[in-house]
Amino acid sequence: MSLRTTPFHSRTAPLSEGQAWRRWAGYVVASSYELSHDREYHAIRNSAALFDVSPLYKYLITGRDARRLLDHVVTRNVAKAKVGQVLYTPWCDTDGKQIDDGTISVLDEQTFRMTSADPTLRWLHLNASGLDVQIADVSDTTAAVSLQGPSAREILQLAAERDLGALKYFRLTSAKIRGIPVTISRTGYTGDLGFEVWVDSGRAVALWDALIETGTPYGITPAGMLALDVARIEAGLLLIEVDYFSSRHALIESQKSSPLELGLAWTVATDKERYNGQAALDAERSRGPEWQFTGLTVDWDSLEQLYADVGLPPRLPTQAWRASVPIYDRGGRKQIGYATSGGWSPLLKQYMALAHLGSEHKPGTDVRMELTVEHRRKQAKAVLTPLPFFNPERKRA
Amino acid sequence: MKQYDTIIIGGGHNGLVTAAYLARAGKSVLVLERRPRVGGAAVTEEIFPGFKFSMFSYVVSLLRPEIIRDLDLPRHGLHILPLESTVTPMENGNYLAAWADHDESRRELYRHSPRDAEAYDEYGHLMHFMARAVKPILSMVPPDPTSFAPGDLAGLLKLGRHFRGLGGERLHALVKLMTMSSADFLDEWFETDVLKATKSASGIIGTFLGPRSPGTAYVLLHHYMGELDGVFRAWGFAKGGTGAVSEAIASAARSFGAEIRCNAGVSKVMVKNGRALGVALENGDELRASTVVSSLDPRRTFLQLLERGDLPDDLIGDIHRFKFRGSSGKVNLALSGLPKFACMPDGGPGGRLHRGAVSISPSLDYVERAYDDAKYGEFSRRPYMDIVFPSMIDPGMAPPGKHVMSIFVQYAPYTQNGGWTDARREEFGDAVVNTVEQFAPGFKSLILHRQVITPLDIERITGLSEGNIFAGELALHQLFFLRPAPGWAKFTTPVRGFYQAGSGTHPGGGIMGASGRLAAMTILKNGT
């Protein structure tokens, strides 16, 4: 095929029952392996789901000024980050508008791995002038899997033959799995107990086999993007080009967002100086952001009634959707924002959505979400719900 | 002495639902459970170290979505996992499978009968409409057809409208469903015997009837009622076993302030001047409450907890006539590995056989013969069995690499000839494993531990009279406004302040919580 396949493709391809692939950063990865993503989703919350996340852009930043460079580029405080720490962080343009989000792993004092959703090499170089730093694009040479779910730790401990109990949330460690050198980070995109395992592409298949073999008695289940999409909505995690536009791709000003408007205020450091977007973000923080990013829970009775009105039992989306859906105030006339992702949570038994609303609306407020019922536009009642929808103790425990 | 607003007798899932709703409404609530743990027939126990069993009920069938929502059960740990295929091994080495995917299932049935494969969709379409007409009944306090009270009339009218809305053809089908045997009803649609056997087997669960007994067709609807919820999915396998459902409800009840006390068997409801004052415990303690609720079955509720003099004679007669006739048993096995079924040694595409149910119902004659044994007071030598492997769905149910196997068995009559003895129990267990062995040679060598449960055991452990799994047969003459007795189907009793909330009331058994919820609504409405 003309798109690239990941280093795990020889293992994932035979599992695909319906040949359902999705493109991601120029690669293809499974949408779902089985005809329905149902079981793959439940594995995330019930046992352990194994995702191929190799398409992420990955950069290795090394050198005396590596830390300085990153501290300047992103909004979180990298200067203070300890070796072994992983930071989730957005980065912004000079207007404080978000370009992308990703993670920074502190591998040692002068070695950092950065992941991003969009290519970031040029941006890093632009910011690195005059600094003593090397930036390598390791996207193709580093493969990664994400093992997510309540049994993830048990499986990895067995595979790595060591206790991972001390590996805290958003920390990393190097390890060996069947002699294969890997980095294990306690990170993921599901809001559950989970880990990502980073490996040299050449050893990727052997790593996959080791995890499957060790994990089978624990219910390890290869899972695709459809299942992940439901879990990340439950976890309230946003997705670039879906829940926000990169300021680099936006065509008009109103398509841009700041991290403060995206519920990421906690990632914008107040204890560091001189980073991209700082002045704009400081100003925005003191006047208060215009928008907020929030959860919405669609009221069941209201949904059921809309369908009952046309003589149907309630229908629910079988997959998470990615579309812009108008949100109105409780009167149903004034538009107060829009939802960008939504779907049914099979675990919580709730119809959830992620939405951008004016920042003045408080949790618990009744709003109306547009919905199409039998070809007609309707409005269902929905309630502002703080994110995340699902936040199990085991995620951090 | 502390005076509670409400004391609930029995910490099965229905009693807990009642407790949660009443506590949520601000009442002070105490639940009294005789056993060391809550759950009743919906319990998970580690019977052998490392192996956890849903000891009695094993799948969640029709847990009411409104309860899941009202009590926010997922946040209290409820996680319902899909259990969506059924494989029926046949005596000739063939099999019939129903998979999760509609096209796959149609193609599979086509292998047996192209005609049936087509009929299946039409049948499903019809059942959908009937299930929709009947389903609202599950969430409704039964109106009394002999009453002219406005509430009853309104209820009857609503019901009438539902049924009228069906239109002629579907209404006729509904009447057939209510009166025919499941075998006869299915005969009108299908020619594949193993399909009819497997479908009708679901209609005999918990009854003392066979697939050719009139009145068994109605239960075919239940499956479609579950399906109506579609992607909502209130049926399937509960992570942690069915005990996890009870635990989630108990946790919700506690979060609303309810108090739950285990090892607290109740011997009597204290009644004075026709009004309940509280309860007396088996240990002699007395506790007071303005409302007392029994979630026990009707026999215990009326004949054990009350005195004869508390009740009118006709009600006593009705309860004496209420049929229990337990007919089911359970065999729970700890296995060293998964059995290979001769009809599908590789476990089917992707090894999915063990992730769904295996139904031992190879033909209608097989199931009817199993019933013949029971009619004459013997357990079935070759019983109908519904088998699941919970550790394949929730790996936490067994040590890694090992498995638990749950076998629901019919028939095992409560009134076994000569009575149930330890030796009889083991004979019954042998009949079960020997029959499985015929379909899965080598299976017996995988058994590490075995627990055999007879109807007498069910009665002893859970208190369900005669071991009837539904607290009284789900036969048409014992449903709706007749459950448990005409005139007393609305959760009240002749004793003021004393209510019923168990599966012996409308809409009946199964892990539905509907009885418990409707009872709580009734109590809140009545104000005591």
Ligand SMILES: Cc1cc2nc3c(=O)[nH]c(=O)nc-3n(C[C@H](O)[C@H](O)[C@H](O)COP(=O)(O)OP(=O)(O)OC[C@H]3O[C@@H](n4cnc5c(N)ncnc54)[C@H](O)[C@@H]3O)c2cc1C
């Ligand atoms: C073997 C078996 C298999 C089944 N399979 C399924 C299935 O797969 N799916 C399904 O949906 N349903 C199934 N059922 C039916 C379902 O489990 C029951 O209908 C349901 O659990 C009953 O709930 P309940 O709360 O009404 O009563 P119970 O669960 O019977 O609860 C009554 C409680 O009262 C307690 N009690 C009794 N006497 C006293 C006393 N004097 N004082 C205090 N407490 C007392 C008992 O210990 C018990 O905890 C099965 C039942 C059995 C027995």
